[in-house]
Amino acid sequence: MRKLGLIGGMSWISTSTYYDRINRYVRARVRAPASAPLLLESLDFSLVYRVTEDEGWEEAARIVTASAQRLEQAGAGALVICANSMHKVYNEVAASVGIPIFHIAECVGEKMKADGVTTAALFGTRNVMTESFYRKRLVAHGVDLLPPDMDYVEQLDRIIYDELMLGKVTRDAQRKLKTMITVKEQAGAKAIVLACTELDMVVDIDANVLPIYDSLKIHAEKAAEWILGAG
Structure with missing residues (x-):
């Protein structure tokens, strides 16, 4: 090895x-x-x-x-x-x-391309969700990303930095993520990218309305x- x-x-x-x-x-x-x-x-x-x-x-x-x-x-x-x-x-x-x-984004993009995913929503920290360094790598693999919702950007950034990175998992965060995923599904997303290595702490990968692409995994x-x- x-x-x-x-x-x-x-x-x-x-x-x-x-x-x-x-x-x-x-x-x-x-x-x-x-x-x-x-x-x-x-x-x-x-x-x-x-x-x-x-x-x-x-x-x-x-x-x-x-x-x-x-x-x-x-x-x-x-x-x-x-x-x-x-x-x-x-x-x-x-x-x-x-x-x-x-x-990490290349790995996610390759997996999504292999699965035929063409439309997705990206969840992560503020810079991941709003800047091009991450998004352009997924787009290069044929994934059309929904525009970031700035209210969700603020909520996710706070949950990630103030809770998850400190090891804190709350029901409120779990409910918020579930709502965000449902709203993105209604907006046309066919998959969700968890572009934060802590988000799987509050998202049940196997129990959502959309396929979840966990970047860490x-x-x-x-x-x-x-x-x-x-x-």
Whole structure:
């Protein structure tokens, strides 16, 4: 098996889910007690938390780039950034290392294209929902994304940063997400993209009116397949 590097800590809660899912996938494909060869660097999230200004993103790029370079030097043959929003600095980070970094939106887009999904709604943090760095990758795979509802953008950003990234799961958040999904279905969406690695904490993937594309699950499976020699 090949050794994968994980840039985590953004948040550590979702990073632990990456670790769990990658190992479970590998064990299911190989045999017990097999486990995935991983290098994990968990960053201090307070250094890159809720970045909004250009200078902040420059610093975030520097921090994530340094992590990628350390993991490459430590022997990782490929990398994943265990967060959706931090893929805003993907190009800078990818250019700084000589090993592949699996872009989370590319993985989601490939899966949706294979499933024939052409219209979807995107749920995530403010920058993921409103900026082009993430959306354009899905569009390039033939997925037409509904325009972001700014009221939902505000609600989701608050739920993600003030609750889920702190490990807090509430019934109110679960109800709000269920309502949002129903409204998007009525607006013409044929699928929902959970473009935040914590949103599966409040969305029942298998009990909704629309197919749910969980970015963390898809990303982790892509990483596990690479570990096992695919791709």
